[in-house]
Amino acid sequence: MTLAQLIAQAREALATALTARQQEQDALVALRSDETLTEDAVRDQVARRDAADAEVTRRQDALAELETEQAREVELAALQARTVPAAIRAPAYDQVARVGAEERTYRADQDRRGQGFERDVAAAFLGDYEARDRLARHMQEERVDRPEVAQRAAGTGAFTGLVVPQYLTELYAPATAALRPFADAISRHDLPAQGMSVNISRITTATSAALQASENTSVSNTDIDDTLLTIPVQTIAGQQTLSRQAIERGAGVEPIVLKDLFRRYATTLDNTLINQATTGLAASATTITYTSGSPTVVAAYPQIIAGLAGVEGAMLDQASGENIVVMHSRRWYWLQNGLSSTWPLISQPGIAAQMGGTNLANTYGSGVRGVLPNGTPVVVDNNVVTNLGAGTNQDEIYVVDRNECHLWEDSNAPMYIRAEQPAAASLGVLMVVYGYAAYTHSRYSHAQKITGTGLVAPAFTGA
Structure with a gap:
């Protein structure tokens, strides 16, 4: 060897x-x-x-x-x-x-x-x-x-x-990408082999129970009923046509292009989960408005706690307790910059009362980045947009039960097609990357988002 x-x-x-x-x-x-x-x-x-x-x-x-x-x-x-x-x-x-x-x-x-x-x-x-x-x-x-x-x-x-x-081909600088931190943090399932939709039955009318008015009188009776939640299977794809000269006479051109296509695929999937109209996390979450002309970490933290309370209030006995907070990297570093002499009144397992949370020092996209003072993990995802609000400079913070955000993916996704015939006359090689995915955050409508003028572009002042 x-x-x-x-x-x-x-x-x-x-x-x-x-x-x-x-x-x-x-x-x-x-x-x-x-x-x-x-x-x-x-x-x-x-x-x-x-x-x-x-x-x-x-x-x-x-x-x-x-x-x-x-x-x-x-x-x-x-x-x-x-x-x-x-x-x-x-x-x-x-x-x-x-x-x-x-x-x-x-x-x-x-x-x-x-x-x-x-x-x-x-x-x-x-x-x-x-x-x-x-x-x-x-x-x-x-x-x-x-x-x-x-x-x-x-x-x-x-x-x-x-x-x-x-x-120095081994030191080439790939284009940056936000990738898929949120998609990797939620509940993932294998996509069924056939069909372009996934259906889930939700019990929307429950049975009932009540105090009996008196002996031998009718007891409470409500017919149970469900509503079908239909989730579309969506296609994510990208392509690139390379000249045969670039592939055969270049150094590592094909794998570099293929890797970049995979990175664009991952970023698009994650961005869709968060920002797609109507069904994305931002669209389906209940809004908690944080309004402030002078935002501070001390004032923002209670809004996150309110979000956690909203999640549990919506989930009740179905809450798994595995909540996560999803935010942009600029918001995560802003939370770390806050300094205060005010400590939580209730201590949390494994976190000292004097601490404003724990930074696990993990790199971007490697999972949980840290833990808030109440023990809730933080996932940093730069697919969270930062151009919201009247000043187009606001971002949002999302609070979810990670087990109730569902993603179905093909276990082999993304797939890769390398086709030489379509562009053979011009000595071109077509490379296509594609995959299918379905998702929902609405099996139980529980997600919360903190938004408003308190989340404008952060100023790192220690407050």
Whole structure:
């Protein structure tokens, strides 16, 4: 196994360890929001989280050691390519250019345009050790055939046509995307294999029970009735046509474009869940208006508590207790900037009374970002719009029971079509990414949103 393969293996192991650690952390957050938790349960979960932390550290150290070793090998290979062996020491057989007995590494009669040399220059830069060996042999051959190359000093400016520019393809900067934090936080189901709608029966007229007026008189009687909730299956798709030249002669063009299409798909799905007219979270939530000409964190926090009260008031015995607060990143950082000497009168499990909540220091899109003073998890999602209100500078905060926001997706979504025939006459390759999804926040109409002038673009003043 090569060093590059070992490094790839170590990176996969580190990614697995990070995922396991995040799962333990999420479990700890969920446990702390449980009113029936015990100190032993929390202590055990903390121990599991710490063990996952230790595994991440171990994997980090192993990867760092391999990368350091690789960097040293690259350094030595470069040094070897620059160094002329001493005359008193016989070079190894495969380190000698044997003119007349062996063919040159790069031959003009076989590759007039020097494409093999250019490919090896690019491959060597990306870590291909065989390409580096071929380039090193070529330099030795040049020293034998043209010793003046090694004896004279000249900078790259003297070889404008021979110094090949390099592109750091592994460090390309993808277009930013809001992705799907909210979609990943709610209740997800497999989309049925057929049909373009999903139907749910909702009991909208309940039975009744009442005090009997007197003996042998009629008791309360109400006929139960339901209403069908019909949820459409929607299609999300995007396409891109690439020239065959870009695919065949470019470096990683197709996977880069495909990855970007996947990111646009995820962002559109999440944006639809939040902002679609009539059925999106913003449209279906009950409004709590926070009006203020000088908004403060201390004044905004009670509005969120009012939202939580509204969720439980709507859900009653069907409330799962797994509530989340969804907000834009600017609102999350504004909440963190608030300073106050006022503490909650009721303490919460796992959160000190002096704390205004807990920041879990997770990166964007990696799940729960923090916990509010009452223990409610926060999901940060930049698909929350920030152009609302008369001044087009307001955002909203959403409070939901995560188990009552439902998303149906195909387990294989998004799908990928690569079609060469439609644009064959122009040497084009059509790439299409698509998928089907259905969602509802209205199985129980419970969602709450805080909106109003108190949520204008935040000023980070510590208040």
